[in-house]
Amino acid sequence: MPEISYRDAVTRGIAQEMTRDPDVVFLGEDVAKPGGCFKATVGLYEQFGGVRVRDTPISEQAILGAAMGAAMTGLKPIAEIMFSDFIAVCFDYIANEFPKARYMSNGQTKCPLVVRTANGAGSRFGAQHSQSVENWCMMIPGLKVVAPSSPVDVVGLMAAAVRDPDPVIFFEHKSLYNMKGEVPDGEILDTLGTAKILRQGKDCTIVALALMVGRALEAAERLRIDHNIDCEVIDVRSLVPLDTKTILASVAKTHRLFTVEENPRLCGWGAEIVSIVADEGFYDLDGPPVRITTPHIPLPAADIMEDVVLPTPQRIMDTIRRSLGG
Amino acid sequence: MATANDRKPVPAGSGLNDDIGEDKRLALYRSQVRLRDSEQRAFDLFLQNLVKGTSHLSLGQEAIAAGFAEAMVKGDLSFCTYRGHAHTLARGVPVEKVLGELMQKDNGLMRGKGGSMHLTSEEHGVMGSYAIIGAHLPIACGAAWRAQIRGDKDVSVCFFGDGTTNIGAFHEAVNFAAVWKLPVIFVCENNLYMEYTPIKDVIPIPQPAADRASAYGLERILIDGNDADIVYRTAQKAFAKARAGEGPSLIECLTYRHSGHSRADPAKYRPEGELEEWKKHDPVKLYRERLKQFGVKDDVIAEIDASVRKEVDDATEACKAAPNPPLDIISTDVYADGGWAWRN
Numbered sequence: 001m002p003e004i005s006y007r008d009a010v011t012r013g014i015a016q017e018m019t020r021d022p023d024v025v026f027l028g029e030d031v032a033k034p035g036g037c038f039k040a041t042v043g044l045y046e047q048f049g050g051v052r053v054r055d056t057p058i059s060e061q062a063i064l065g066a067a068m069g070a071a072m073t074g075l076k077p078i079a080e081i082m083f084s085d086f087i088a089v090c091f092d093y094i095a096n097e098f099p100k101a102r103y104m105s106n107g108q109t110k111c112p113l114v115v116r117t118a119n120g121a122g123s124r125f126g127a128q129h130s131q132s133v134e135n136w137c138m139m140i141p142g143l144k145v146v147a148p149s150s151p152v153d154v155v156g157l158m159a160a161a162v163r164d165p166d167p168v169i170f171f172e173h174k175s176l177y178n179m180k181g182e183v184p185d186g187e188i189l190d191t192l193g194t195a196k197i198l199r200q201g202k203d204c205t206i207v208a209l210a211l212m213v214g215r216a217l218e219a220a221e222r223l224r225i226d227h228n229i230d231c232e233v234i235d236v237r238s239l240v241p242l243d244t245k246t247i248l249a250s251v252a253k254t255h256r257l258f259t260v261e262e263n264p265r266l267c268g269w270g271a272e273i274v275s276i277v278a279d280e281g282f283y284d285l286d287g288p289p290v291r292i293t294t295p296h297i298p299l300p301a302a303d304i305m306e307d308v309v310l311p312t313p314q315r316i317m318d319t320i321r322r323s324l325g326g
Numbered sequence: 327m328a329t330a331n332d333r334k335p336v337p338a339g340s341g342l343n344d345d346i347g348e349d350k351r352l353a354l355y356r357s358q359v360r361l362r363d364s365e366q367r368a369f370d371l372f373l374q375n376l377v378k379g380t381s382h383l384s385l386g387q388e389a390i391a392a393g394f395a396e397a398m399v400k401g402d403l404s405f406c407t408y409r410g411h412a413h414t415l416a417r418g419v420p421v422e423k424v425l426g427e428l429m430q431k432d433n434g435l436m437r438g439k440g441g442s443m444h445l446t447s448e449e450h451g452v453m454g455s456y457a458i459i460g461a462h463l464p465i466a467c468g469a470a471w472r473a474q475i476r477g478d479k480d481v482s483v484c485f486f487g488d489g490t491t492n493i494g495a496f497h498e499a500v501n502f503a504a505v506w507k508l509p510v511i512f513v514c515e516n517n518l519y520m521e522y523t524p525i526k527d528v529i530p531i532p533q534p535a536a537d538r539a540s541a542y543g544l545e546r547i548l549i550d551g552n553d554a555d556i557v558y559r560t561a562q563k564a565f566a567k568a569r570a571g572e573g574p575s576l577i578e579c580l581t582y583r584h585s586g587h588s589r590a591d592p593a594k595y596r597p598e599g600e601l602e603e604w605k606k607h608d609p610v611k612l613y614r615e616r617l618k619q620f621g622v623k624d625d626v627i628a629e630i631d632a633s634v635r636k637e638v639d640d641a642t643e644a645c646k647a648a649p650n651p652p653l654d655i656i657s658t659d660v661y662a663d664g665g666w667a668w669r670n
């Protein structure tokens with residue numbers, strides 16, 4: 001099977017949908033002629049032309065507002081916010097406009113759009129260009145939120161997001177852009193709201209997202225080799241809708257739950273999952289659910305500091321081993 | 327500052343059938359009376375504790391809503407603010423639907439799920455009323471962008487107050503529309519007060535919108551917003567420009583709200599006599615006099631007044647009799663599948 005990078009998978013996913021549906025348009029800062037700040041949209045302008053692929057001013061409110069107006073009146077826009085941290089300057093659209101228009105209008109207003117944005121740490125950009133902010137969006141009724149961890153998921157979930165009739169916030173992880181993975185030829189369409197079990201296990205369940213998925217898998221492998229601990233690893237992929245069935249079924253089998261979250265600790269997505277498992281899977285648990293997160297601090301820029309604060313395979317491994325008493 | 331005093335008098339001998347014409351003039355009058363009576367009724371119902379939540383009336387600003395709506399054709403899109411009752415009604419939405427929403431009854435436009443600040447009727451081209459200052463200017467740009475891409479001839483019109491010109495989204499949107507030459511019309515209703523504070527106290531220039539136009543390469547347009555004829559003619563020009571692919575317009579309409587910012591505001595911050603002075607230039611009164619100048623007979627005017635009053639009275643009774651919305655719609659239409667499920 002051919003291998004492509006996570007970066008090229010973004011282009012592939014958008015191109016697949018723009019080819020399929022002439023109503024799909026794409027706008028953002030430096031996304032057209034320059035091909036994107038992260039070079040994740042190279043060639044789209046050449047392939048689809050300047051009417052459908054457009055560079056905007058540095059105006060995040062205008063970008064998201066325009067995407068919404070276009071979506072309300074029949075297009076299927078994909079809008080890029082260059083760094084997810086910048087969601088804060090156009091949060092009105094994410095928090096107040098996209099997700100509430102349908103409800104407030106009693107179902108009249110439609111808002112089928114995708115906001116894709118580069119999320120997460122690893123580039124040593126410091127506290128305003130490295131955050132994991134998926135939880136900012138997860139808390140808002142009316143939004144859908146996805147964060148793929150592999151090239152094939154990028155293509156399939158992008159297609160699902162574009163075809164979805166609701167507003168979807170699509171978090172790409174900037175430290176995964178260089179990652180390569182197998183992506184089959186032909187059209188790929190995934191399903192929002194489905195988690196993926198990437199590794200079967202019987203001793204504990206590790207739930208992870210985006211960059212943390214690879215680290216969870218690495219920790220699981222070392223736990224098996226070094227400590228004979230058999231971990232099940234779930235990639236959540238979609239925070240809203242949330243595939244609680246897959247998570248609860250896994251905990252019913254392994255009896256222990258660990259979440260691995262890049263976001264700072266308070267109100268991270270793992271807290272919601274732990275809460276659901278505590279409510280609905282309490283008697284399946286043999287021990288307390290444990291959250292492995294970035295501490296509740298702004299991210300430092302320096303590599304040696306950033307490396308310490310993000311959950312690492314070593315920290316995941318140590319936490320699980322101690323917790324399981326191995 | 328231009329006021330009603332600066333208005334040109336109707337030239338002697340100019341018939342009713344000038345560029346605006348009799349039918350349109352009567353429609354402009356009917357619309358303004360309808361907005362006036364509906365808003366006045368909303369205020370009366372509030373005093374009876376029958377309008378719940380908040381409400382922001384357009385009393386005194388009717389000429390702007392009527393003038394633009396009468397210049398629109400089917401398919402043109404209105405984007406309103408929380409002060410959106412008048413713009414919604416002016417597109418032909420029944421009074422009952424609007425009062426019903428204000429009274430939070432099941433017969434309301436959105437069955438009580440949106441409330442006074444979010445009136446929406448897409449079938450009438452009312453693409454929502456937005457309660458976050460400035461939010462809808464970029465949204466109107468997006469609708470206009472769709473028209474541009476598809477070659478549709480509709481124009482998006484975005485109404486907002488003077489205070490909006492100080493928020494970032496205003497500047498982002500006007501720049502964006504000008505650079506992309508979008509078929510959108512930005513209409514600033516300058517009623518002199520951002521909320522309680524006079525707009526002149528918070529801008530370094532005399533006119534909040536008109537004096538910003540040049541920054542975006544747009545014509546400076548400042549008009550008397552209490553004269554429906556002037557509003558209508560200005561709107562027509564802007565529509566023609568937008569439909570010809572020549573880009574956006576930014577129009578500042580001078581006006582004055584007769585009531586406070588919202589229902590909770592007695593507007594005591596206004597200098598003594600200011601309201602009375604502006605009431606001499608009341609748009610409804612002015613237009614009634616204009617019709618008479620043109621020779622429209624009193625009974626024609628009285629018939630319009632009576633039929634509007636009947637619509638508002640009938641709507642009021644229908645709303646009073648309407649049931650409350652059923653509680654089972656609380657969790658509908660959060661997502662496009664009609665429900666609210668965020669998990670399996």
